[in-house]
Amino acid sequence: MTEEDLCALALKSGKEGGREAAREVLRALGVDIEHPLEAQKDMHFLRDLRKGTSSIKGKILNTVVGALALAGLYRLLSGVKWGG
Structure with a gap:
């Protein structure tokens, strides 16, 4: 050899x-x-699920921050007397 x-x-x-x-x-x-094509479909599904969950998490965080900001603004403005 x-x-x-x-x-x-x-x-x-x-x-x-x-x-x-x-x-x-x-x-x-x-x-x-x-069945490699099925495995690829599973991976695509998991990626879409991960991205969707991340997107929802961001929207919930923005909603909570906005609600807290509005509550603080309301609290601030509730002490101000309007008009005469």
Whole structure:
């Protein structure tokens, strides 16, 4: 066996080992490796869910801050007498 043959064998073995390790990791994470398009759809769903949740969190925070600002403004202006 020549040095080139050994390098080709090592490269092939490394690729196969890497593929098998990736499959095991994906299986451990619960990804269906037999149906990659379904797994991609699941990842897109999770991304959309994360972005939607983040958006809602921001809107709720803005609403709370606005409500507190209005309450403070009302409290400030309630002490001012209007007109004569």
